[in-house]
Amino acid sequence: MTEKLLKCPVCGATGFSPFLEVKDYFLTREDFSIQQCDACGLKFVNPRPDQKEIGRYYQSDDYISHDTKKMSLFNRIYKVARMFSIKNKFKIVETSAHKGKILDIGCGTGEFLNYCNSRGFEVEGVEPNEKARAFARQVNKVSVNKDLTDLLPAGNSFDCITMWHVLEHVHDLNETIRMVKGLLTPDGIFIVAVPNCNSWDAKKYGNFWAAYDVPRHLYHFDYSSLDLLISNHGFEIRNLIPQKLDAYYVSMLSEKYRTGQNNYFRALIFGFWSNFMAGRKGRGFSSQIFVLSRKKP
Ligand SMILES: [Zn+2]
Numbered sequence: 624m625t626e627k628l629l630k631c632p633v634c635g636a637t638g639f640s641p642f643l644e645v646k647d648y649f650l651t652r653e654d655f656s657i658q659q660c661d662a663c664g665l666k667f668v669n670p671r672p673d674q675k676e677i678g679r680y681y682q683s684d685d686y687i688s689h690d691t692k693k694m695s696l697f698n699r700i701y702k703v704a705r706m707f708s709i710k711n712k713f714k715i716v717e718t719s720a721h722k723g724k725i726l727d728i729g730c731g732t733g734e735f736l737n738y739c740n741s742r743g744f745e746v747e748g749v750e751p752n753e754k755a756r757a758f759a760r761q762v763n764k765v766s767v768n769k770d771l772t773d774l775l776p777a778g779n780s781f782d783c784i785t786m787w788h789v790l791e792h793v794h795d796l797n798e799t800i801r802m803v804k805g806l807l808t809p810d811g812i813f814i815v816a817v818p819n820c821n822s823w824d825a826k827k828y829g830n831f832w833a834a835y836d837v838p839r840h841l842y843h844f845d846y847s848s849l850d851l852l853i854s855n856h857g858f859e860i861r862n863l864i865p866q867k868l869d870a871y872y873v874s875m876l877s878e879k880y881r882t883g884q885n886n887y888f889r890a891l892i893f894g895f896w897s898n899f900m901a902g903r904k905g906r907g908f909s910s911q912i913f914v915l916s917r918k919k920p
Contacts, residue, residue, distance in 0.1 A: 719862070823896065871890060
């Protein structure tokens with residue numbers, strides 16, 4: 624079934640304008656409408672598949688990147704990039720949260736948590752995909768729950784909760800952030816990484832921009848809409864960190880969606896340019912990591 628949003632989940636306003644028509648280039652080639660809230664500027668897929676229906680838009684092996692046997696060149700590069708990204712994420716966690724218990728929501732196959740564990744953190748994951756969850760448990764020896772709600776009854780609390788490119792996939796934004804807040808220690812750190820629909824590459828590629836990834840990405844944030852959302856829940860931004868590799872990766876995919884071909888050279892140029900332009904303003908990178916904590920009174 625599809626469902627229609629009548630109220631903006633960030634500011635509650637009811638006036639929306641059409642923003643962009645985008646195709647699901649990744650899987651179904653179905654078309655979706657992105658609307659924009661007239662009051663706060665949040666962009667979202669509307670109407671959208673409901674929580675039951677969305678499952679079929681994830682039914683691709685590509686979305687679960689845990690095939691360890693194939694060692695093609697692409698896989699080798701992918702693995703090097705993944706390790707680089709895991710270490711980068713860990714550095715952010717370590718400098719913001721020091722030591723303790725970490726919860727990764729949407730932990731996939733658990734490589735990041737496995738690494739955190741090897742560096743002295745207690746770790747816990749949430750992952751709705753059954754195959755990924757099994758892999759995380761068996762291979763990466765991580766404790767993983769199916770749903771965030773599974774953690775609530777046991778009185779768990781965490782020093783750091785991370786959502787790496789997950790918040791944009793979640794149907795109920797406010798309920799999710801409420802649960803996160805309830806699971807966080809008073810001085811806990813909440814880390815959210817999301818694509819930025821106000822980046823140079825987003826504007827350059829328009830409806831071919833790969834990070835629209837409709838309908839899996841239900842929401843498309845920029846700095847101000849994300850700031851408003853988390854501030855409604857009593858969080859504030861402590862630090863904003865760019866994910867510079869994403870500009871290249873997203874440009875590579877967007878080139879493919881736009882032309883049907885791999886244009887690695889153009890992707891390299893546009894990725895570089897996106898980072899260069901963003902660096903001048905500081906809030907315009909293709910993807911950004913928001914390090915959040917509770918607002919101090
Ligand atoms: Zn709004």
